[in-house]
Amino acid sequence: MKPRFEYTVHATDGMARTGVIKMKRGEIRTPAFMPVGTAGTVKAMMPESVRSTGADILLGNTYHLMLRPTAERIQKLGGLHKFMNWDRPILTDSGGFQVMSLTELRKITEEGVTFQSHLDGSRILLTPERSMEIQRMLDSDIVMAFDECTPFPATEDQARESMELSMRWAQRSRNGFNSGEEHASRTALFGIVQGSVYEDLRFKSIDALTEIGFDGYAVGGLAVGEGQETMFRVLDFTMPRMPKDTPRYLMGVGKPDDIVGAVERGIDMFDCVMPTRSGRTGQGFTRRGAINMKNARHKDDTRPIDASCACPACTQYSRAYVHHLIKAGEILGAMLLTWHNLQFYQDLMANLRDAIAAGKLSEYAASFRAEYASGDIDPL
Template identity: 55%
Template sequence: MLRPGAERVARLGGLHEFARWPHTILTDSGGFQVMSLAQIRKLTETGVTFRSHIDGSRHEMTPERSVEIQGLLGSDIQMQLDECIRLPAERKEIDRAMQLSLRWAARSRAKFEAMGGPGKGQGLYGIVQGGDDAELRATSARELAAMPFEGFSIGGLAVGEPQAVMLQMLDIVCPLLPQDRPRYLMGVGTPDDIVESVARGVDQFDCVMPTRAGRHGQVFTRFGRINLRNARHAEDPRPLDEASDCPAARDYSRAYLHHLVRAEEALGAMLLTWVNVAYYQSLMQGIRDAIEAGRYADFVAETKAGWARGDIAAV
């Protein structure tokens, strides 16, 4: 919205052309930034006014403007504007934010249809809120399920609550959402979060975890998480995983990767990010294959056994 600007991106052919990415693009609505920029924004029934983190200029984000921006960007999967709050929070505050998000969902949907989104092959997702309150989550899910969204996001989780609470909310929400449309758990997560969430009916995920962990010397492998900053890797000639299809995991020694991380070389962050993205892709392919074969429970047990067994000599 602020840089380079949605209108400019639209003039340049939309995100697919601008970024030379021919595949599916999903955009968020700005709701998470409403939470993360709490110190420089004001929220009302109409929307959110905030100051730019770039130059301090004042802007307004409404449900309608959020959908308009995503339409200008040309994203394939778009999100309604919602209010996401941090946990723990008082029930009264969770309820207020959830009800506001429902009203914004209806406004977002009306704007999306007015812009012809469905006719362009695009989809708009409603976002389930309700914090860690079972009753409020159920209310949000039921009311959104009655609206004609192409898919449904589950927001406001992985924002400070334990994994057990997140999974409990999924146990409540997923059965209430339509079986014939995707369910998207926003901002999640670790490999363990993903396999447990899929078991509860989640289809889509997004998270900075693979890239952020890579920048900080952490990699995810079939042996579990490995911290390349640890001194025990300094003279280890083995690769991270000699059986991996990823060259960064298969062809470079742990000693070299450790050196790059400790020396703060940009190549270290690049290689470890490559390792993590490749592992996540492999994990998701394994999940899809196991579901197709009707052996998902066995797949989860085998995967977790590998993480638990680990690579004891080097982790």
């Protein structure tokens, strides 16, 4: 019988670890990168294409799906997995981050957040209980607690008030999750650590969440403008305090070098729109850094985007062709570059897992950073 949720660490190297999350819909190898399928699709990709890159899990979004096509409709149609033809695990963001970004259209109270739909202007109240209900309707495998993503910068008093509200919402999220007994019996619930850049607030948040009890713990409120140095400093004091027998998820990160640094500090899971958004806007990721495929320097270049990549964009097409597609506004350009970017990210995660297992993470990280900073080679 497949487990509801089981996390096993297979190897460690310093703070970093590699392992496997086992769930009813499949295994998730960690460290893991989750492609973002905000509205029930990873933009410009077929589900089977996403799977071919090595992705074990996708991310869906409560806010967008509750507005369109609605959680009720998705439930009626058999759940999000059937709806989007993805039979492996799905993690759903609670909607908190998206709602908080509507700075002029929302109001926060103890009950929840009232906001104005960006689609039709209707007023909607999203509470911890409603977030749990929506994620249950979607039949999410990993459910995220509803929280307030503390903006940056924030004073310590502002961060404290925000964190304490999130902790009260975390308890209500746990209660709401447990009320759906049948769904809770086969899924997992993650809590979210808040506290901005303040060490004591992060510690209090971790203590509050572990007292409530969750299957995994996310670090929220980072990658919101604080910069890499500050983000790593927060992780340096936060990660040693985090539970060691559960997965640890850094939300909304990120850039390849951010991921490497966060893995070194003990993070197990990541998500970010960067590889897909970049693919739609002409940016490609390579082992020698990011390149702009709109640049004229690529127009006669017969080389692949990255000679070390095995994706179709690199094995079947030239930089010149991808450049042409993007300049011409052809949909295939976004598809090929997105496919490549997702492959790059999954290859990075596989390399990190291998390096940890071999006890050579520091060597791999140093090599990766040096090559990534070296810059693209001009065509002959």
